[in-house]
Amino acid sequence: MTPTAKRILVTGASSGLGAALARRLAAPGVTLLLCARRCEPLEQIAAELRACGAEVIAEALDVSEITACSDWIDRMWQQGAIDLAILNAGIFGGRTPDGRAETPQAATEIITTNLIGAAAPALRLAELMRQRKAGQLVFISSLAAFGPLADAPSYSASKAGLTAFARALREDLLPEKVKVTIVHPGHVETRQTAQHVGPLPGMVSAERAADLILRAILSARSEYAFPFHLHLSLRGLALLPLRWQYRLNKAFRFTVRPTDPLD
Numbered sequence: 264m265t266p267t268a269k270r271i272l273v274t275g276a277s278s279g280l281g282a283a284l285a286r287r288l289a290a291p292g293v294t295l296l297l298c299a300r301r302c303e304p305l306e307q308i309a310a311e312l313r314a315c316g317a318e319v320i321a322e323a324l325d326v327s328e329i330t331a332c333s334d335w336i337d338r339m340w341q342q343g344a345i346d347l348a349i350l351n352a353g354i355f356g357g358r359t360p361d362g363r364a365e366t367p368q369a370a371t372e373i374i375t376t377n378l379i380g381a382a383a384p385a386l387r388l389a390e391l392m393r394q395r396k397a398g399q400l401v402f403i404s405s406l407a408a409f410g411p412l413a414d415a416p417s418y419s420a421s422k423a424g425l426t427a428f429a430r431a432l433r434e435d436l437l438p439e440k441v442k443v444t445i446v447h448p449g450h451v452e453t454r455q456t457a458q459h460v461g462p463l464p465g466m467v468s469a470e471r472a473a474d475l476i477l478r479a480i481l482s483a484r485s486e487y488a489f490p491f492h493l494h495l496s497l498r499g500l501a502l503l504p505l506r507w508q509y510r511l512n513k514a515f516r517f518t519v520r521p522t523d524p525l526d
């Protein structure tokens with residue numbers, strides 16, 4: 264898989280899917296513009312990607328700080344137009360192992376990071392790409408957008424909101440030659456699933472997920488969800504009466520191990 268994009272921005276590149284995608288995209292002639300909050304792992308990934316011949320500009324940045332994020336995009340754009348932006352940064356949260364539901368504070372943090380932290384930079388990038396009449400925006404949503412999780416309501420809402428936002432933006436950008444790809448992954452083996460205490464059906468490695476996602480990006484798919492069987496099951500489940508959904512979902516209930524974000 265060889266990307267034609269030369270300047271590629273990835274948010275949340277210090278671990279998991281973002282790091283795996285950046286590794287797949289790193290090549291001579293490619294400039295990777297990366298961000299995440301944790302400097303040390305981000306710098307380690309950046310050094311690895313430079314060794315593959317890519318130019319890398321890595322910045323410690325919190326995507327929920329919308330002014331700082333918008334300034335970062337403007338600074339990166341001034342050095343050259345961005346061909347592809349992968350809005351991947353996200354956090355997980357939900358019912359804690361002691362059985363307590365998420366707090367209003369946790370809900371705010373999850374929705375701000377996962378929804379606003381992708382929508383705000385996407386709007387700035389869309390404006391710039393629209394003027395250039397070129398570019399591709401990729402949103403990393405989740406299968407939770409289709410099957411809300413009783414143990415992670417705000418995460419589910421953030422991803423359903425992100426999918427709705429990206430679909431709306433995609434239609435608006437259609438005549439402008441700016442492509443939008445929305446990805447709905449199932450369980451992927453990363454720090455996020457390490458927090459998930461409970462069944463993880465159909466889990467794939469971050470490397471496998473990155474390959475599947477890149478294929479969808481390079482073929483400019485408008486939407487891509489995986490694994491197929493889980494996506495289909497969730498679509499079918501949503502058609503059932505609520506009581507049946509409740510009974511079937513019972514086998515997949517979980518808790519979320521809290522983590523220190525800077526660990």
Ligand SMILES: NC(=O)c1ccc[n+]([C@@H]2O[C@H](COP(=O)([O-])OP(=O)(O)OC[C@H]3O[C@@H](n4cnc5c(N)ncnc54)[C@H](OP(=O)(O)O)[C@@H]3O)[C@@H](O)[C@H]2O)c1
Nearest residue numbers: 275277278279280299300301325326352353405450451453
């Ligand atoms: N793993 C799964 O099963 C799964 C399934 C569906 C969707 N997803 C989505 O895939 C994306 C990547 O998650 P992952 O599974 O790869 O987990 P991960 O390893 O925890 O990666 C999350 C990335 O986002 C960054 N991040 C989090 N909050 C940020 C913030 N406020 N500002 C900047 N960067 C931030 C993290 O870096 P720092 O901590 O250094 O900031 C990290 O690089 C997320 O949007 C997640 O919701 C994951």
